[in-house]
Amino acid sequence: MSGLRVADFDFDLPAELIAQEPPPVRGRSRMLLMNHANGDLLDSNFTEFPAQLDQDDLLVLNDTRVIPARLYARRTRVRDRREPSGLIEVLLTEPVGENEWRALVKPGKKVGIGERLAFPSPSGEIRLQAEVLERGEFGERLLRFEAADDFLAILDSIGHMPLPPYIRRDDSAEDRGRYQTVFAGGERGSVAAPTAGLHFTSHTLEAISARGVEIARVTLQVGLGTFSPLRVELLDEVRLHRERYTLSTETAEAVNRAVHEGRRIVAVGTTVVRTLEHCALQSGGCELKPHSGATDIFISPGFKFRVVGGLLTNFHLPKSSLLMLVSAFAGRERVLAAYRRAVEQKYSFFSYGDCMFIA
Secondary structure, eight states: OOOOBGGGGOOOOOGGGBOOSOOSSTTOOEEEEEOTTTOOEEEEEGGGHHHHSOTTOEEEEEOOEEOOOEEEEEESOOSSTTSOOOEEEEEEEEEEETTEEEEEEESGGGOOTTOEEEEEOTTSOEEEEEEEEEEOGGGEEEEEEOOOTTHHHHHHHHOBOOOOTTSOSOOOTTHHHHTSOTTOOSOEEESSOOGGGGGOOHHHHHHHHHTTOEEEEEEEOOOGGGTOOOOOSBGGGOOOOOEEEEEOHHHHHHHHHHHHHTOOEEEESHHHHHHHHHHHHHHTTSOOOOEEEEEOOOOOTTOOOSSOOEEEEEOOOTTOHHHHHHHHHHOHHHHHHHHHHHHHTTOOBSTTSOEEEEO
């Protein structure tokens, strides 16, 4: 039992340091370097990231593709006609069955079990309809959509990119490209971007490969846990939502090779850390096997890392599970000291912000 509290991972962050827009040029973000061995810090830029890698490193990316999962609906059955029937915001978070999705609904109090929601296009044509099957806490709902010929294609036409709530603006056409990594694969399903990957350009990847660094990919579909604050006091009480992942044959073999040869495995983002360390735990000390599954792994101080030896990550929310993961990797006091340095030096924070490389 750690005895640590969620409040132990709080820090002061001026609102003006929360990035509201992507950097003007992808890949030109600032980067804070941390020495994993002693906690030393050095200000740098992401353009220097390839030079920070060793030639025998294995770099692992999360190639998930973000879907335009934020929708706006009208209620087609209002129980009390005195209630307003304005737009309801629906954030799809996880597919759970044929035509069924878990979602966050706002305002949640207005949408009960049995209600029907109609999702119009910008021209007013109803493109999707859904019924509320279950009601959970904090605005969670289970929706069953009427069958559609190509559900994801309809989402592309009427949905909005699911920018996090701390970005206080509507999404724009630019976000369709900038809130997506350049290496996003064909498998769609994330409702948030793996933000450490947003810094990469095709030129960055070419420069990394030119150094002889091996690159592998996993897929973790970022889900509800990204949006849910921790509503407990002790870390021992934290329970995360499950997120789906795939570990391919090629990546399992690459990781096993790197571990066997004593080479460093560098994770691009906390989603890669969670995927690899979950798979390592499941393997029971044996080699990783290719498979698909779901993980609710919570990594906090005291966790024994079995695979990951380097981490590129953005700056995370106070009291978040992601900050706890980074603290588990590099030490809570060192990470909080790095965050204080980042605030003093006016780094940009969160999804569209700057990054830190712990090596």
